[in-house]
Amino acid sequence: MTCRCRASAVRAQDPLCPHKKVNAYSGSTNSVPAGAFRGYGLGQVVFAVESVMDELARRTGVDPLVFRELNIIGPGEHMISPGGEEEDLEIASYGLDQCLQVVRDAIAQDGGGPGSPAGSGPGSPNGSGPGGDVPDGWLVGQGTGMSMIATGPPGGHFADATVKLLQDGTYDIAVGTAEFGNGTTTVHKQITAGALSTTVxxxxxxxxxxxxxRHDTGAFGSAGTVVAGKAVMKAADALAVQLLDFAAxxxxxxxPGECRLTADAVECAGRVVSLKELFQAARAAGRELSADGHWGGSPRSVAFNAQWFRLAVDPGTGEIRILRSVHAADAGKVMNPMQCRGQVEGGVVQAxxxxxxxxxxxxxxGEVTTAxxxxYRCRSTPMCRVPRCTSWRPRTRSARWARSR
Incomplete structure (x- = not known):
């Protein structure tokens, strides 16, 4: 039920409609096996709302992409959900317009025109546009979609971190979040290295x-960067101040303003003290060069994305070929570009x-028979066999929010 309500509320904030009503229903079977799933509850709602957007565009005779552009939320506008305005949710950086432009450019490059995002037509033996070969008699269609998601889960999510100087002049981070292949180890080292002018x-x-x-509430919902990462940043910034004060x-x-940190030392007005020496001096004075950071997960921001697929269908057999796909994700300041791209493309395969x-x-x-x-039939085709999957990140000015995972 929580997923249903959250998905409905977040998704309803996209269209600029003054009157909104959401009817959501839950069915209880008590027999579905438990398991983790990315974006649980959101994909279904996004699909439903995007389907309605396409249907309204057809009925009004408006290009589906233009229809979306006329109704999207803009920078600085209030996000009103069916439950009212969420006080801690804001637009810290805005790139949805850039995401939609990426889709529009892809359609134009592929030879599409007005009405193309949801249109279809016959293929040709040699294919048409950059999408690849399309057998004769196959139908070709393309579709667009967009969505918005909060960069962190609502309410009660917090993280703590400690960063300290070690005896050998290196640093130690202690953080409560878990690394499970989501890239937070790299991101937390990047954040600390930037704050302390050192290397990872x-x-x-x-x-x-x-x-x-102290306890961390979890790495789900990309909180490893937007919540735990903020705690690490606060701890690292505080330690940098301590180091400069003590070195001065x-x-x-x-x-302290005369001092600056380097990779393994502190320079003050032409004099240099190594971090090893600084550690020994602090120990002799009965001091520990260590700082804590805490982040309570609020305020939160939102991230946007837009998708475009071009595919071909054999009307005789129902076989589908993905000809090209383009995916634009407005993720704020991306801390780990490779990890972010992997998440986007992994989401494409999952979809x-x-x-x-x-x-x-x-x-x-009512029992699940495909447990x-x-x-249970899953997609096993490698990602490289899906032609021309392109992911793109817009340039947004705000560095306040970041995503990796």
């Missing part, structure tokens, strides 16, 4: 251990599987 190879990280740092005191500099192959089947008693992978 001089930073060690410890995670998910409440003996060294130790070297007799007039003010293809859910749309074309996957099907949870129930028997007459094992040997009975």
């Amino acid at each position: 190879d001089r930073i060690a990280i410890r995670q998910s251990d409440t003996d060294v740092v 005191e130790y070297l007799g500099a007039a003010a 293809l599987g859910a749309t074309l192959f996957e099907n949870v089947r129930l028997d007459e008693r 094992a992978f040997r009975r």
Whole structure:
């Protein structure tokens, strides 16, 4: 039920419609096996709303992409959901217009015109446009979609982190979030290295251990960057201030403003003290060069994305070929571009599987009969066999919010 309500509320904020009503229903079977799933509850609502947008565009005779552009939320506008305005949710950076322009440019490059985003037509033996070969008699169609999601889960999500100087002049991060292939280890090292003017190879990280740092509410919902990452940033910034203050005191500099951090030392008015020496001096003075950071997950921002597919269908057999796809994600300041691209393309493969192959089947008693992978059909075609999958990130000015995972 939480997923249903959250998905309905978030998705309803996209169209600029003064009157909104959402009817959402939940069905209880008590027999669906539990398991993790990316974007749970959101994909279904996005598909329903986007289908309605396409249908309204057809009925009004407006290009589906133009119809979306006329109704999208703009920068600085209030986001009103069926439950009212969410006080901690804002647009910190805005790139939805750029995302839609990427889709429009792809359509134009592919030879499309007005009405093309949801149009279709016959193929040719040699194919048409950059999408690849289309057999004679096949139908070619293309479609667009867009969505918006909050960059963090609502309410009660928090993280703590500690960053400290070690005896050998390197740094240690302790953070409560978990690394499970989502890239937060890299991101947290990047954040700390930037704050302390050092390199990532001089930073060690410890995670998910409440003996060294307080409890973290979880890495779901990209919170490893937007929540735990903010805690790490606060701790690293605070430690940088400590290091400069102590170095100025130790070297007799007039003010910490005369000092600056380097990869393995502090320079103050022409004098240099290594971080190793600074650690020993702090220990002799009975001080620990360590700082804590906390982030409560609020305020939150939103991220936007737009998608475009061009495909061909054999009307005789129903076989489908993906000819080209373009995906634009406005993720704010991207901390780990490779990881972000992997998430976008992984989402594309997941969407293809859910749309074309996957099907949870129930028997007459409501029990799931496809509970094992040997009975559940998944997409196994490698990503490289889907022609021309292009992911793109817009340039947005705000660096306040970032995503990796």
